[in-house]
Amino acid sequence: MNQWEVVIGIETHAQLATVSKIFSGASTAFGAEPNTQACAVDLALPGVLPVLNRKAVECAIRFGLAIGAHVAPRSVFARKNYFYPDLPKGYQISQFELPVVQGGAITVQVGSGDKAYEKTITLTRAHLEEDAGKSLHEDFHGKSGIDLNRAGTPLLEIVTEPDMRSSDEAVAYARALHGLVRWIGICDGNMQEGSFRCDANVSVRRPGAPFGTRREIKNLNSFRFLKEAIDFEVQWQINEIEEGRAIQQATVLFDPDTGETRTMRTKEDAHDYRYFPDPDLLPLVISADWMERVRGELPELPGQKRERFMRDLGLSTYDAGTLTASQEIAAYFEATVAVAGQANAKPCANWVMVDLAARLNKEGKEIVESPVSAVQLGGLIQRIADNTISNNIAKKVFEALWNGEGATADEVIDKQGLKQITDTGAIEKLVDEVLAANAANVAEYKAGKEKAFNALVGQVMKAAKGKANPQQVNELLKAKLAG
Amino acid sequence: MSLTLEQVKRIAHLARIEVSDDEALTTQGHLNGIFQLIEQMQAVDTAGVEPMAHAQDLSQRLRDDAVTEADRRAAFQAVAPETEAGLYLVPKVIE
Numbered sequence: 001m002n003q004w005e006v007v008i009g010i011e012t013h014a015q016l017a018t019v020s021k022i023f024s025g026a027s028t029a030f031g032a033e034p035n036t037q038a039c040a041v042d043l044a045l046p047g048v049l050p051v052l053n054r055k056a057v058e059c060a061i062r063f064g065l066a067i068g069a070h071v072a073p074r075s076v077f078a079r080k081n082y083f084y085p086d087l088p089k090g091y092q093i094s095q096f097e098l099p100v101v102q103g104g105a106i107t108v109q110v111g112s113g114d115k116a117y118e119k120t121i122t123l124t125r126a127h128l129e130e131d132a133g134k135s136l137h138e139d140f141h142g143k144s145g146i147d148l149n150r151a152g153t154p155l156l157e158i159v160t161e162p163d164m165r166s167s168d169e170a171v172a173y174a175r176a177l178h179g180l181v182r183w184i185g186i187c188d189g190n191m192q193e194g195s196f197r198c199d200a201n202v203s204v205r206r207p208g209a210p211f212g213t214r215r216e217i218k219n220l221n222s223f224r225f226l227k228e229a230i231d232f233e234v235q236w237q238i239n240e241i242e243e244g245r246a247i248q249q250a251t252v253l254f255d256p257d258t259g260e261t262r263t264m265r266t267k268e269d270a271h272d273y274r275y276f277p278d279p280d281l282l283p284l285v286i287s288a289d290w291m292e293r294v295r296g297e298l299p300e301l302p303g304q305k306r307e308r309f310m311r312d313l314g315l316s317t318y319d320a321g322t323l324t325a326s327q328e329i330a331a332y333f334e335a336t337v338a339v340a341g342q343a344n345a346k347p348c349a350n351w352v353m354v355d356l357a358a359r360l361n362k363e364g365k366e367i368v369e370s371p372v373s374a375v376q377l378g379g380l381i382q383r384i385a386d387n388t389i390s391n392n393i394a395k396k397v398f399e400a401l402w403n404g405e406g407a408t409a410d411e412v413i414d415k416q417g418l419k420q421i422t423d424t425g426a427i428e429k430l431v432d433e434v435l436a437a438n439a440a441n442v443a444e445y446k447a448g449k450e451k452a453f454n455a456l457v458g459q460v461m462k463a464a465k466g467k468a469n470p471q472q473v474n475e476l477l478k479a480k481l482a483g
Numbered sequence: 484m485s486l487t488l489e490q491v492k493r494i495a496h497l498a499r500i501e502v503s504d505d506e507a508l509t510t511q512g513h514l515n516g517i518f519q520l521i522e523q524m525q526a527v528d529t530a531g532v533e534p535m536a537h538a539q540d541l542s543q544r545l546r547d548d549a550v551t552e553a554d555r556r557a558a559f560q561a562v563a564p565e566t567e568a569g570l571y572l573v574p575k576v577i578e
Contacts, residue, residue: 025551055548145570
């Protein structure tokens with residue numbers, strides 16, 4: 001048995017959804033020509049001063065309120081000093097002793113199906129800071145090229161307590177946080193463009209023992225890399241310790257090509273940032289009025305929606321959690337229920353989570369790109385509920401809607417003649433024909449072979465081209481065979 | 484509290500300031516003079532006084548989130564030592 005306990009804490013840099021930078025009026029649009037969005041403030045030319053972006057602060061307030069944190073009425077910007085060419089001032093403006101968001105928690109769902117469980121991850125803090133520029137090390141005659149378009153882009157750095165105990169929990173947290181920042185509209189969550197990137201602090205220990213020495217894996221920009229990097233790192237640390245070597249505190253990078261982590265710098269050459277309050281910026285004061293206004297503008301949060309789905313629609317914790325994983329999924333589900341009716345909430349949940357999800361997955365599509373709209377799906381579920389079609393036929397109709405063979409489920413059912421046969425007389429006639437033609441099966445059934453019954457049901461359904469009401473077929477067959 | 488010569492050299496290194504041994508000694512004297520001043524200030528009883536983050540007792544002014552800066556890359560790069568393909572070139576750095 002594995003007697004090691006894994007301890008993980010995560011720091012996330014979420015790029016805030018502003019049009020201009022945190023301390024200057026330069027654009028934050030992605031993909032511009034190098035240095036065309038780097039103004040005098042971003043370049044740290046002499047004599048410039050930072051002026052704080054109100055929207056960036058508002059994003060931080062939204063986040064703090066959404067996770068039930070303390071939003072500091074007064075917080076302070078500090079200089080984090082280090083030298084690197086993509087940091088023109090020689091310091092990054094960040095927050096240190098008095099961050100804008102303090103505490104808070106996010107409840108996440110780990111795993112799926114029967115093994116799913118809930119866990120609450122405690123947050124330490126979230127603070128506002130500016131991003132650095134980009135260094136390009138390709139060959140410029142032995143020099144490095146610097147693009148400062150990203151310099152000064154507003155970030156919210158979100159830090160957890162070392163609460164996670166597996167890479168699955170770490171990924172569940174990262175996904176929940178990713179969903180939340182998009183849900184409340186403070187970050188576009190685009191991981192390819194670096195709008196949402198995670199650092200994982202990983203250590204191992206014997207259960208009950210003090211925390212082990214941690215190593216920090218930097219800049220993980222996909223959930224898959226986050227999991228792979230942690231799994232590799234954990235195994236590496238366990239091997240080191242079991243072979244008698246102590247873990248040295250270090251910063252490491254994950255190489256997606258090899259699936260391995262490698263040391264970037266150790267504690268000895270770790271940065272000494274010499275934080276101090278930035279004299280260019282006065283304390284950030286957030287009034288109670290401002291906070292209340294932002295609170296009033298917050299949408300229903302994932303946690304609240306989840307509770308409501310469970311309370312009002314009778315969904316399980318797992319279903320409610322899955323359907324509130326992102327605002328898009330939740331919106332689609334709610335629009336489906338709006339058409340199909342609250343009484344059909346459970347089948348709506350199943351269709352969205354199982355059939356639709358599988359079909360989207362197969363085509364690599366997002367739910368917002370679904371060819372079958374929520375209104376169409378709701379209409380389809382209505383027809384299952386009122387016995388117009390069976391579940392099996394419904395899958396056919398769904399496929400037809402997906403392929404654009406009709407505007408509504410009703411139209412497809414009509415055009416393709418898929419209406420379920422519920423007329424007892426008609427079904428009885430089919431049953432009689434099948435019984436007459438399959439004497440062998442009948443004899444087997446009467447001799448006690450249950451399987452023969454299923455064969456007979458299959459024959460009737462085949463004769464009905466799948467359209468007979470399965471429950472009626474069962475009942476009639478049983479009655480006839482018993483008689 | 485006072486600084487050792489080693490600490491002075493470390494601070495100079497972190498600030499990327501080159502100091503000779505003579506200069507380090509002079510600087511040590513200056514810095515320790517500042518520390519004496521701080522010690523005097525620390526003798527004052529400040530119990531119950533909230534620390535200030537800035538010498539002025541004001542709060543930060545905020546600006547609206549709007550793009551107000553046009554592209555002035557050509558002007559900025561005209562005074563840069565070396566540029567290429569819109570990038571500022573610097574001695575190669577790989578961490």
